[in-house]
Amino acid sequence: MDEIILYGSICVLTLFIYRILKFSKLLFIVNALIFITYVTYFLYSLFYRSQGGSAIVWWFYLLIFTWLHFVLVTIYLVRKMFFRSKNVN
Secondary structure: OHHHHHHHHHHHHHHHHHHHOOOOHHHHHHHHHHHHHHHHHHHHHHHHOOHHHOHHHHHHHHHHHHHHHHHHHHHHHHHHHHHHHHHHO
């Protein structure tokens, strides 16, 4: 069940980051690089540096970073869509 929550969050965030491409290519590249960096580090640590029961710590850190990034990307997308629709009328 833990893996489903983690990998589901990563997949949803990946889709949201891809959605940023519609508004800003530079912001998409920055978010994608940040996302790839921390996901790679935490997944590596989760699978290869989890001695003595520290796997839950790496899992928790990855989940917190993913959710925080998701909230920030969602706020950006909602603001862009709101102001874009407001300017169309």
